Amino acid sequence: MSISPFAPKPHTPFQWAGQLPRGEMARRNQELERQLRRLTRVLDRARAARPVTRTNTGFMSADSYQAIMAQRPAIMRASVGIDYAQYTTGVLAFDYERLLADTGYDIDATHKVQRATAVGDTPLVELHNITELVRAVAPPGKGARLFVKDEAANPSGSFKDRRASLSVHEAVKRGYPGVAAATSGNYGAAVASQAAKAGLGCIVVQEAFDSQAIAQPEIAEKTRACEAYGAEVIRLSVGPEQFYVFLCVLRDTGYFNASLYTPYSILGIETLGHELAVQTREQAGRFPDLVIATHAGGGNVTGTARGLAAAGAGDSCMVGASVDLAGLHMASDHDFNRKSFTTGHSGFSMPFTTWPDRADVPRNAARPLRYLDRFVTVSQGEVFYITQVLAELEGLERGPAGNTSLAAAFVLAQELDRERIIVVQETEYTGAGKHPIAQLNLARRMGVAVTRGDPRDDRPGARIVIPEQPAQLRVVDVDLDHVRRSYLRNALASLPEHAQLSDIDIEFLAAETRGGCAFVEETIDELQAEAG
Ligand SMILES: Cc1ncc(COP(=O)(O)O)c(C=O)c1O
Numbered sequence: 448m449s450i451s452p453f454a455p456k457p458h459t460p461f462q463w464a465g466q467l468p469r470g471e472m473a474r475r476n477q478e479l480e481r482q483l484r485r486l487t488r489v490l491d492r493a494r495a496a497r498p499v500t501r502t503n504t505g506f507m508s509a510d511s512y513q514a515i516m517a518q519r520p521a522i523m524r525a526s527v528g529i530d531y532a533q534y535t536t537g538v539l540a541f542d543y544e545r546l547l548a549d550t551g552y553d554i555d556a557t558h559k560v561q562r563a564t565a566v567g568d569t570p571l572v573e574l575h576n577i578t579e580l581v582r583a584v585a586p587p588g589k590g591a592r593l594f595v596k597d598e599a600a601n602p603s604g605s606f607k608d609r610r611a612s613l614s615v616h617e618a619v620k621r622g623y624p625g626v627a628a629a630t631s632g633n634y635g636a637a638v639a640s641q642a643a644k645a646g647l648g649c650i651v652v653q654e655a656f657d658s659q660a661i662a663q664p665e666i667a668e669k670t671r672a673c674e675a676y677g678a679e680v681i682r683l684s685v686g687p688e689q690f691y692v693f694l695c696v697l698r699d700t701g702y703f704n705a706s707l708y709t710p711y712s713i714l715g716i717e718t719l720g721h722e723l724a725v726q727t728r729e730q731a732g733r734f735p736d737l738v739i740a741t742h743a744g745g746g747n748v749t750g751t752a753r754g755l756a757a758a759g760a761g762d763s764c765m766v767g768a769s770v771d772l773a774g775l776h777m778a779s780d781h782d783f784n785r786k787s788f789t790t791g792h793s794g795f796s797m798p799f800t801t802w803p804d805r806a807d808v809p810r811n812a813a814r815p816l817r818y819l820d821r822f823v824t825v826s827q828g829e830v831f832y833i834t835q836v837l838a839e840l841e842g843l844e845r846g847p848a849g850n851t852s853l854a855a856a857f858v859l860a861q862e863l864d865r866e867r868i869i870v871v872q873e874t875e876y877t878g879a880g881k882h883p884i885a886q887l888n889l890a891r892r893m894g895v896a897v898t899r900g901d902p903r904d905d906r907p908g909a910r911i912v913i914p915e916q917p918a919q920l921r922v923v924d925v926d927l928d929h930v931r932r933s934y935l936r937n938a939l940a941s942l943p944e945h946a947q948l949s950d951i952d953i954e955f956l957a958a959e960t961r962g963g964c965a966f967v968e969e970t971i972d973e974l975q976a977e978a979g
Pocket of ligand 1 (some may be wrong): 550605606632633743745746747748790791848849873874875883
């Protein structure tokens with residue numbers, strides 16, 4: 448349940464100032480309370496002048512899982528405002544480009560919406576000192592220049608503001624009373640921040656803790672951020688009910704579904720790819736050779752690659768990087784707190800890359816396999832290590848999510864000649880719950896060993912190994928052909944009984960996997976032969 452910032456507080460903000468003389472402290476408190484009362488009156492008047500409903504649902508829906516799932520198509524249509532059925536062109540195929548185009552937002556329109564709420568136009572920073580460190584460990588002549596797009600400069604501290612901006616703008620335009628999102632990460636704060644500015648209600652449904660009520664520190668921090676922005680947060684323990692609860696919320700409130708996977712969310716990220724291409728050319732005289740994005744649900748890779756192409760930088764190599772959490776199960780109560788990262792890890796990126804349509808909207812606009820040129824993983828310990836390197840060498844305390852791609856960039860820069868340019872496509876803000884110490888303390892509490900040594904010895908859920916020196920960092924390449932095959936296996940499994948794939952479906956699958964029609968047909972034959 449959220450607490451309004453204007454409700455009476457159990458403590459006053461000047462309580463910390465114990466050093467002040469008693470009378471002075473009381474005077475300051477009175478002054479502050481007077482100011483808050485005045486601000487409350489101003490806000491109340493502003494709200495009364497604007498017909499905006501702020502609901503507090505108290506979330507009381509009592510319908511069964513089956514009853515809510517049966518209403519799913521109707522709830523989706525009402526809450527996203529998109530008739531997905533009209534984009535269906537085959538058994539599997541749908542007109543992906545038209546789905547995006549019909550929103551009416553091109554890069555210029557998106558920039559305009561984002562500038563109105565101070566989203567985007569973040570700095571591109573050259574990491575001179577880390578580049579020097581790369582060159583100290585790279586073979587002679589190698590060591591590309593490293594840049595980072597400082598997305599922490601967005602209002603709620605991450606690139607997720609770009610995603611939230613168009614959804615909230617669209618919700619206002621269509622007269623929805625509020626927005627809702629199912630997310631435990633930065634996106635909740637982004638939606639809450641944008642909703643606060645637009646004067647809309649906001650509900651965030653989080654998977655926040657395990658069955659022992661032990662919270663992930665990073666998620667607990669997001670709860671506080673969402674509530675600070677005035678959102679109502681529904682916190683759940685790990686399990687399958689998040690989607691059910693989310694559907695209930697959408698149905699009971701009539702709020703807009705600000706899903707991470709709508710076309711609005713993906714188009715919002717295109718400005719990031721576009722800006723970084725333009726800024727790199729301005730600062731370094733050319734487009735980046737390689738852009739690397741921390742990869743989970745796939746929107747980051749998708750939107751960035753599309754934005755690069757729109758800027759004329761479609762030849763830049765698009766790399767996705769995830770923290771390797773192989774062996775840990777995302778929906779497992781046991782594993783929930785044994786992972787030290789809540790996003791940007793293989794537990795999300797593998798299932799979403801091999802089957803994007805597992806999302807909370809009928810068709811997912813994030814389709815990373817269409818855009819990935821290379822996909823690598825790094826270990827948890829390597830990300831903690833580079834987080835400290837970024838702070839100590841560049842004076843930037845950021846992360847953890849963006850530092851997943853920075854850890855990979857540190858290694859990939861050693862493969863490229865010195866005049867080449869790598870852009871790490873984001874940072875995120877850091878805070879107490881996101882700090883390595885908070886995550887490492889939780890890991891120890893959960894029985895995960897934390898040691899220094901060779902990161903090859905890292906074992907998700909059992910041992911976090913923080914490198915002892917920079918030359919120990921490495922990446923592991925994910926076999927994209929293997930991923931394509933898994934995608935096609937999932938596509939076949941999703942087919943209704945007796946359904947036949949048409950040429951349109953084959954062409955769609957070829958675009959999805961970037962494998963060509965012959966590859967798709969051959970692989971499907973092989974998979975069907977394997978299945979007997
Ligand atoms: C800061 C940050 N970077 C990267 C990602 C990964 O983005 P995506 O899920 O679109 O792949 C997330 C998503 O949770 C994030 O919060």
